[in-house]
Amino acid sequence: MNGMADGIYKVSEWFMRFAYINLLFIFFTSIGLVLFGIVPAFIAMLAVMRKWFAKEEFPVFKRYWDEYKKEFIKGNGIGFIFFVVGSILALNFYLVQQIDHMVQLPLKYGMVMITFLFVITFLYVFPIRAQYKMSIWDCIKYAFILGVSHPLSFLLWLAGLFLIFITLRFIPGLIPFYSICLVGAWSYWVTKRVLSKAHPFLSNQ
Numbered sequence: 224m225n226g227m228a229d230g231i232y233k234v235s236e237w238f239m240r241f242a243y244i245n246l247l248f249i250f251f252t253s254i255g256l257v258l259f260g261i262v263p264a265f266i267a268m269l270a271v272m273r274k275w276f277a278k279e280e281f282p283v284f285k286r287y288w289d290e291y292k293k294e295f296i297k298g299n300g301i302g303f304i305f306f307v308v309g310s311i312l313a314l315n316f317y318l319v320q321q322i323d324h325m326v327q328l329p330l331k332y333g334m335v336m337i338t339f340l341f342v343i344t345f346l347y348v349f350p351i352r353a354q355y356k357m358s359i360w361d362c363i364k365y366a367f368i369l370g371v372s373h374p375l376s377f378l379l380w381l382a383g384l385f386l387i388f389i390t391l392r393f394i395p396g397l398i399p400f401y402s403i404c405l406v407g408a409w410s411y412w413v414t415k416r417v418l419s420k421a422h423p424f425l426s427n428q
Contacts, residue, residue, distance in 0.1 A: 240275065240283075241400070241401055241404045241405070241408070242400040242401065242404075243283065244268055244271060244272070244283070244287070244404050244407075245399070245400050245401055245402065245403055245404040246399075246400070247264075247268070247283070247284065247287050248264050248265065248268050248403050248404065248407075249399070249403075251263070251264040251267065251287065251288075251291050252264045255295070259295075259299055261302070262294075262298040262299055262301060262302035262349075263290075263291050263294040263295045263298035263299065264291060265298075265349060265403070265407065266290065266294045266298045266349055266352050266353050267287050267288075267290035267291040267294060267353075268287070268403070268404065268407045269349055269350055269353035269354075269407055269410070269411055270286075270290040270353040270354070271283060271286055271287050271290065272404075272407060272408060272411050273353060273354060273411065274286070276411070276415075290353075293356075294352070297352070297358075297359055298352065300359045301348060301349075301352060301359055301362060301363070304359070304363065305341075305345060305348075308341060309341065312334065312337065312338055312341060315334055316334055316338075319331055319334055339377075340367070340370070340371065342377070343367075343370035343371065343374065343377045344363065344366045344367045344370050345366075346366075346370060346376070346377055346380055346410065346413070346414065347365075347366035347367075347369050347370050347414055347417075348362050348363055348366035349410070350410060350411060350414040350415075350418060351365055351366050351369075351418070351425070354418065354425075355425050355426065355428065357425075357428050361428055365421075365425060365428070369414075369417055369418075369421060372417075373417050376413050376414065376417060379413055380409065380410065380413045383409040383413065384406065384409065387402075387405045387406060387409065
């Protein structure tokens with residue numbers, strides 16, 4: 224009976240933690256006027272989650288605030304680069320649709336491949352930045368290398384995001400408390416094994 228009670232307590236504790244960190248994400252995104260707050264808030268959330276999963280004890284708000292401040296400049300730098308590249312890809316997709324059909328097909332396949340590489344790099348760049356305080360370009364470079372080296376993790380990530388989306392769609396009341404934190408926790412879990420293997424190398428960069 225005590226074991227069951229302990230299990231229920233631990234599950235409840237994690238539900239409370241996730242709800243709290245989701246609200247912190249919303250708060251810190253807001254104080255960055257959304258546009259400048261969303262990326263550093265997400266990286267800070269991943270950094271806090273990493274310490275939670277490592278069973279470290281610390282004041283959550285203070286840690287989140289410290290990580291947010293550290294990541295405000297470089298985090299927004301990474302976000303800006305991905306925004307620009309993503310916008311260029313979207314524009315190119317639009318332009319490809321206007322080209323003659325015979326030329327359009329190979330260009331479309333090429334754009335799909337480039338977009339795949341873009342998204343798979345996006346998957347790893349924030350977990351890397353949350354754990355290793357390297358330069359912006361090094362974060363992107365190693366995110367690309369790890370993403371290309373482990374394409375199956377990308378498919379697993381997409382499957383998890385789909386399940387999260389379906390769950391939130393059917394239970395919209397969870398969105399303010401568990402939307403972004405579930406995405407963050409899933410991203411952390413998917414990339415954790417790969418980053419653990421690469422840790423001896425990445426920690427020396």
